[in-house]
Amino acid sequence: xxxxxxxxxxxxxxxxxxxxxxxxxxxxxxxxxxxxxxxxxxxxxxxxxxxxxxxxxxxxxxxxxxxxxxxxxxxxxxxxxxxxxxxxxxxxxxxxxxxxxxxxxxxxxxxxxxxxxxxxxxxxxxxxxxxxxxxxxxxxxxxxxxxxxxxxxxxxxxxxxxxxxxxxxxxxxxxxxxxxxxxxxxxxxxxxxxxxxxxxxxxxxxxxxxxxxxxxxxxxxxxxxxxxxxxxxxxxxxxxxxxxxxxxxxxxxxxxxxxxxxxxxxxxxxxxxxxxxxxxxxxxxxxxxxxxxxxxxxxxxxxxxxxxxxxxxxxxxxxxxxxxxxxxxxxxxxxxxxxxxxxxxxxxxxxxxxxxxxxxxxxxxxxxxxxxxxxxxxxxxxxxxxxxxxxxxxxxxxxxxxxxxxxxxxxxxxxxxxxxxxxxxxxxxxxxxxxxxxxxxxxxxxxxxxxxxxxxxxxxxxxxxxxxxxxxxxxxxxxxxxxxxxxxxxxxxxxxxxxxxxxxxxxxxxxxxxxxxxxxxxxxxxxxxxxxxx
Amino acid sequence: xxxxxxxxxxxxxxxxxxxxxxxxxxxxxxxxxxxxxxxxxxxxxxxxxxxxxxxxxxxxxxxxxxxxxxxxxxxxxxxxxxxxxxxxxxxxxxxxxxxxxxxxxxxxxxxxxxxxxxxxxxxxxxxxxxxxxxxxxxxxxxxxxxxxxxxxxxxxxxxxxxxxxxxxxxxxxxxxxxxxxxxxxxxxxxxxxxxxxxxxxxxxxxxxxxxxxxxxxxxxxxxxxxxxxxxxxxxxxxxxxxxxxxxxxxxxxxxxxxxxxxxxxxxxxxxxxxxxxxxxxxxxxxxxxxxxxxxxxxxxxxxxxxxxxxxxx
Numbered sequence: 100x101x102x103x104x105x106x107x108x109x110x111x112x113x114x115x116x117x118x119x120x121x122x123x124x125x126x127x128x129x130x131x132x133x134x135x136x137x138x139x140x141x142x143x144x145x146x147x148x149x150x151x152x153x154x155x156x157x158x159x160x161x162x163x164x165x166x167x168x169x170x171x172x173x174x175x176x177x178x179x180x181x182x183x184x185x186x187x188x189x190x191x192x193x194x195x196x197x198x199x200x201x202x203x204x205x206x207x208x209x210x211x212x213x214x215x216x217x218x219x220x221x222x223x224x225x226x227x228x229x230x231x232x233x234x235x236x237x238x239x240x241x242x243x244x245x246x247x248x249x250x251x252x253x254x255x256x257x258x259x260x261x262x263x264x265x266x267x268x269x270x271x272x273x274x275x276x277x278x279x280x281x282x283x284x285x286x287x288x289x290x291x292x293x294x295x296x297x298x299x300x301x302x303x304x305x306x307x308x309x310x311x312x313x314x315x316x317x318x319x320x321x322x323x324x325x326x327x328x329x330x331x332x333x334x335x336x337x338x339x340x341x342x343x344x345x346x347x348x349x350x351x352x353x354x355x356x357x358x359x360x361x362x363x364x365x366x367x368x369x370x371x372x373x374x375x376x377x378x379x380x381x382x383x384x385x386x387x388x389x390x391x392x393x394x395x396x397x398x399x400x401x402x403x404x405x406x407x408x409x410x411x412x413x414x415x416x417x418x419x420x421x422x423x424x425x426x427x428x429x430x431x432x433x434x435x436x437x438x439x440x441x442x443x444x445x446x447x448x449x450x451x452x453x454x455x456x457x458x459x460x461x462x463x464x465x466x467x468x469x470x471x472x473x474x475x476x477x478x479x480x481x482x483x484x485x486x487x488x489x490x491x492x493x494x495x496x497x498x499x500x501x502x503x504x505x506x507x508x509x510x511x512x513x514x515x516x517x518x519x520x521x522x523x524x525x526x527x528x529x530x531x532x533x534x535x536x537x538x539x540x541x542x543x544x545x546x547x548x549x550x551x552x553x554x555x556x557x558x559x560x561x562x563x564x565x566x567x568x569x570x571x572x573x574x575x576x577x578x579x580x581x582x583x584x585x586x587x588x589x590x591x592x593x594x595x596x597x598x599x600x601x602x603x604x605x606x607x608x609x610x611x612x613x614x615x616x617x618x619x620x621x622x623x624x625x626x627x628x629x630x631x632x633x
Numbered sequence: 634x635x636x637x638x639x640x641x642x643x644x645x646x647x648x649x650x651x652x653x654x655x656x657x658x659x660x661x662x663x664x665x666x667x668x669x670x671x672x673x674x675x676x677x678x679x680x681x682x683x684x685x686x687x688x689x690x691x692x693x694x695x696x697x698x699x700x701x702x703x704x705x706x707x708x709x710x711x712x713x714x715x716x717x718x719x720x721x722x723x724x725x726x727x728x729x730x731x732x733x734x735x736x737x738x739x740x741x742x743x744x745x746x747x748x749x750x751x752x753x754x755x756x757x758x759x760x761x762x763x764x765x766x767x768x769x770x771x772x773x774x775x776x777x778x779x780x781x782x783x784x785x786x787x788x789x790x791x792x793x794x795x796x797x798x799x800x801x802x803x804x805x806x807x808x809x810x811x812x813x814x815x816x817x818x819x820x821x822x823x824x825x826x827x828x829x830x831x832x833x834x835x836x837x838x839x840x841x842x843x844x845x846x847x848x849x850x851x852x853x854x855x856x857x858x859x860x861x862x863x864x865x866x867x868x869x870x871x872x873x874x875x876x877x878x879x880x881x882x883x884x885x886x887x888x889x890x891x892x893x894x895x896x897x898x899x900x901x902x903x904x905x906x907x908x909x910x911x912x913x914x915x916x917x918x919x920x921x922x923x924x925x926x927x928x929x930x931x932x933x934x935x936x937x938x939x940x941x942x943x944x945x946x
Binding site for chain 1: 665669670671673674676677678679680681684687713715716717718723727782785786789790793796798800892893894895897901902905908909910911
C-alpha cells in the first residue's frame with residue numbers, strides 16, 4: 100500500500116476546491132486540534148444510548164468507564180480490588196459491610212463524591228442487573244454514616260458482595276451523582292456528569308457521528324499501577340473521540356489511511372489484511388474473550404422434553420462453530436467449561452461433551468423421547484457477522500444427530516423480538532437461537548444469566564429447575580472460596596444434566612491500533628486510560 | 634399558477650396521510666420490538682415488558698396512531714427511543730450531510746450528464762455516442778456500494794488524495810467539506826449521470842429532427858447555439874421530468890452512499906433507526922422524504938413553464 104501524507108491530500112483538496120479552501124478558519128481549526136493528543140476510537144457498534152444502567156449494550160458500558168468510576172473493579176488476574184473505595188470492612192457475622200471512600204473524589208463539576216451518591220447508584224443498578232438484583236435480595240438496609248462512609252446491612256451472609264460491586268461488564272455498578280442516580284431505572288438519565296477520568300462533551304458530541312471526551316484534569320488516580328480495570332486510571336491523551344463507523348470494511352480502510360487510531364474488534368476475516376500493514380498492530384486487549392451460546396426454548400415442544408435437549412447437546416462440536424465463525428485457531432479456544440476455561444470456576448464437562456459429538460446416542464435419545472420429526476425452528480441472525488455462521492453449523496450437526504431443522508434467516512432486531520415469544524415454534528415462536536457473551540459476564544453461577552432456572556424470570560428459553568436454583572442459592576451464600584468452587588461445579592453439572600443450554604466455544608477478537616499507540620490495557624472492556632499516542 | 638400551486642400543496646395532505654398510515658402499520662405489523670433492542674442481550678422478558686409499557690407500546694395500535702398523529706399536528710414529531718433527543722433535533726443534526734450530498738451530486742451529475750447527452754445525440758452513431766451510452770448502461774448496472782468501495786480503494790487508500798470516510802461540516806472547514814464530498818458525490822452521481830445522459834440524448838435526438846432545427850441551421854446559427862438554445866431547451870421537459878423522478882434514486886442512493894462513506898446523514902439515520910426499531914425516527918424521516926419528493930416534483934412541474942411557454946397552469 101502506498102502511504103499518503105496530509106500535505107498530499109491537502110493539496111488535492113485545495114486544487115479541487117479552489118482558493119476559497121485556504122480560508123483562515125480552516126487553518127485555525129486544524130492547527131488547534133493538532134496541538135492536542137487525540138485518540139480516535141471505533142467501537143463495535145453505534146452508541147445511541149448513554150445510560151449504562153438503562154441498557155446492557157457493551158458500547159454504552161464502555162462509555163460508562165470513560166466518565167464514571169466504580170467502588171471496586173476487577174484486575175488483570177480477575178480479582179476484585181478497591182477503586183473509589185479506600186477501605187472496607189465486614190462484620191464477624193458477615194452481614195454488615197462498611198465502605199469508606201478515598202480522598203479526592205470529585206464530580207466533573209468539582210463537588211465532592213459522597214456516600215449519599217453511592218447508595219442510590221447501587222440501588223438503581225440493583226434494580227436492573229442480574230447480579231444487582233441478587234445482591235438486593237440480601238440487602239436489608241443502606242446507611243450513610245458520614246460523607247465518606249456508608250454501610251450495607253445484609254439479611255444473611257452473601258458470598259458475592261465484592262464480585263457484585265466490582266462487576267466488570269454489563270451492567271456495571273457505576274457511581275453517579277445522587278440526583279441522577281435517583282432516576283427511574285427504566286428511564287434514561289439525561290446528564291453525563293460522573294467522577295471518572297474523562298468528561299463527556301455534550302456540545303461537541305453528535306450521536307451517529309462521534310462522541311467526544313476530554314481528560315478530566317482533576318481526576319485523582321489511585322497510586323497503584325493499572326491492572327485490568329483496577330489501579331491508577333492515568334489518562335495520557337487530551338481527548339478521545341469515539342467515531343461511529345458501523346461498517347467493518349470502512350473501519351479497516353480508515354485505520355490504514357490513518358484517520359482513526361483504534362478499532363475495538365475488527366471482524367476476523369479482515370485481520371489478515373491488517374496484519375500485512377506495517378503501520379498497524381493487533382492487540383489482544385481482552386484475554387478472557389467471549390463465549391458463544393446455544394439457547395433452547397424449554398417451554399415449547401420439542402425442547403420441553405429434557406431428553407430431546409440432551410440429544411441436541413450431544414450433537415455439539417465446538418470446533419465446527421469456531422472454525423466457521425472465527426477461522427484462525429489463534430483466535431479461539433475449545434473448552435467445555437461453562438464458566439470460561441482458565442478461570443477459577445473452570446471445569447471441563449464429562450464424556451467429551453461439546454468437544455466430540457455422539458450422533459448415535461443423540462438418535463437413540465430422540466427415539467426414546469418419541470421425537471416426531473417436527474422441524475426445529477432455528478433463528479439465524481445475519482446482521483451481526485460474528486453470529487451469522489453459527490446457525491448453519493447447528494443445522495448441519497443437529498441433522499446428523501437425527502433432528503429435522505428449519506433454519507429461518509432474519510436480522511438481529513427480529514431475533515431479539517421473536518425470542519421473547521412463548522408460542523409454539525410453528526406459530527411465530529422458536530426453538531433455538533445463538534448469541535455470544537463477554538466472558539467476564541459469566542465467570543460464576545450468579546453472574547451467568549444463562550444458568551438462571553426460574554421459569555418466567557429466567558433469560559429467554561425460560562428453564563425451570565428448582566434444584567438448580569437451590570444450588571445457585573447455596574453458592575451465593577457460601578463465603579468459603581473452596582466450597583464455592585465445588586458448588587460452581589455442581590451448577591455446571593446440573594446444567595449439563597438438564598441440558599439447560601449449550602456453551603459452544605470461546606473466542607477472542609483482538610483490537611487493531613496504529614503502531615503509534617502504546618499502553619492498551621488488557622481488560623474485559625476496552626478502556627482508554629493508560630494509552631499513549633506517540 | 635397560484636391556484637395550481639395551492640391545489641398541488643393541498644394534494645400533498647392525502648399523500649402524506651397515506652404514507653403515515655402505511656409506515657405506521659408496516660412498523661407495527663412487521664417483526665421487531667424496540668423494547669427488546671433497548672433492553673439489550675442480557676435483559677429478561679419482564680424487563681422488556683416494563684420498557685415496552687414505558688414506551689407506550691402496550692397501547693392498542695389505533696391509540697398509538699392517534700397519539701402520534703395528534704402530536705404531529707401540533708408540530709411534535711416525538712422523541713427517539715434511543716437518542717434521548719427529539720426526532721426534530723436528530724433530523725436537524727443529520728440533514729446537512731444529506732442535503733450537501735444531494736446538492737453536490739446533482740450539480741456534478743447534471744454538469745456531466747447534460748453535455749454528454751447532447752454530444753451523444755449530436756454525434757449519433759459515432760464511437761463517442763456508443764461510448765457514452767455504454768458507460769451509462771454500466772452506471773445503471775453496477776451497484777453504488779461497489780463503485781464506492783472501488784473509488785475508496787483507488788483514491789483514498791492507494792493514492793491518498795481524499796479521506797476514506799467521514800464528514801466535515803461546511804461551516805467548520807470548507808476544504809475538509811469538499812474533500813469529504815468528492816467520492817460520495819461521484820458514487821451517487823454515476824447512476825444519475827447515466828439516467829440523465831440517456832434521456833437527454835433521446836430527447837435531443839427527437840428535437841434535432843424537427844423543422845425548426847433545420848431552419849435554425851439554414852439561418853447559419855452555430856452548432857453550439859442550435860444545440861444549446863434550440864435543441865436542449867425544447868428537449869428540457871422530459872429531462873426535467875426524469876430529474877424529478879431521479880430524486881427518489883437520490884434518496885435511496887443516499888442511504889447506501891452514506892453508509893459506505895460514513896456520512897452522518899439522514900440516510901444512515903434511517904438505517905440505524907430501522908435496525909434498532911426506533912419507530913418515531915423512522916416514521917418522521919420517511920414522512921420527510923415523502924414531502925421532499927412531492928415538493929421537488931411540484932417545483933419540476935412549475936419549471937416546465939420556463940422552458941415551454943405552451944404549458945400553462
